[in-house]
Amino acid sequence: MFIDIHVHPAFFEPINEDPLREEMRHRALDIHKNGTSSLQHVLNQMNCAGLDRLCLLAQDYSADMGTEIVSNQEVRKLVDLVPDRFIGFASVDPRDPDAPEKLEYAFAELKLRGLNLHPGRVELDPCDARMERLYDICEKHDVPVMFHAGLSWEPGTHTEYGMPIRFEDLAMERSGLRFCLGHFGWPWVRETAMLMLKYPNVYADTGVLYFDSALEFYSTTFTEDIPVTWIDRSLRHQVLFGSDNPRFEQIRMAKALDRLGMRESTVELIKGQNALDFLGMKGER
Secondary structure (H helix, E strand, C coil): CCEEEEECCCCEHHHCCCHHHHHHHHHHHCCCCCCCECHHHHHHHHHHHCCCEEEEECECCHHHHCCCCECHHHHHHHHHHCCCCEEEEECCCCCCCCHHHHHHHHHHCCCCCCEEECHHHHCCCCCCHHHHHHHHHHHHHCCCEEECCCCCCCCCCCHHHHCHHHHHHHHHHCCCCCEEEHHHHCCCHHHHHHHHHHCCCEEEECCCCCCCCHHHHHHHHHHHHCCHHHHHHHHCCCEECCCCECCCCHHHHHHHHCCCCCCHHHHHHHHHHHHHHHHCCHHHC
């Protein structure tokens, strides 16, 4: 099983019938050169990269935008179209007074499998009281949280909210809440590794490709910034494969991961087994 834990479906064709909505997504995400992708194209990309499943992330900053970038209902629509290949994550804007009710509906009725949050975009500390009420619902349903951590290219985003050290209180106070620091918290990858070493409920994904070469960037991040042995020996059960597609190409990242010199068993954990544990889907190996 090979799972991409971090995919933004903003430009999937079935949810872009409205050209104005598509244009809003280009502006909000600062992604401009791509068009929309048919489901067949998405599946072809998955097959080329060897991927079995994608986790599709909703994005909701509606308190100031007036609409979601990708709504929970749109993610549910995509999952229903290809239920054996897509896994849906909800998103709500913590600043919205109705966020808890919307999240409860997303889990109980839409059957989404996790929560996606971006503290830097909504300018809230990870332990803000408005965040805490959402974690209660996640723990109730035993679903994980995906955080955007580290650098964000999205306009109007303050990077300081994504510093990994800001998540330590959450890791300490909610040991039963599984959460992932997206992008391995880059450029603070050592801070991320520290949190993972100390707190087994903290995961990180590999969506850290911010320059041209996947192999070069992975080699720098996972063999120089932190030694590859740190992952291969100590963090091997907490690293998830994530691409941040469509910003980065999955196939180049998948191939680069195979060339870092880690044990084959560690690579297999990163590619899929850890994601199943993170998602609470151990029985679906």
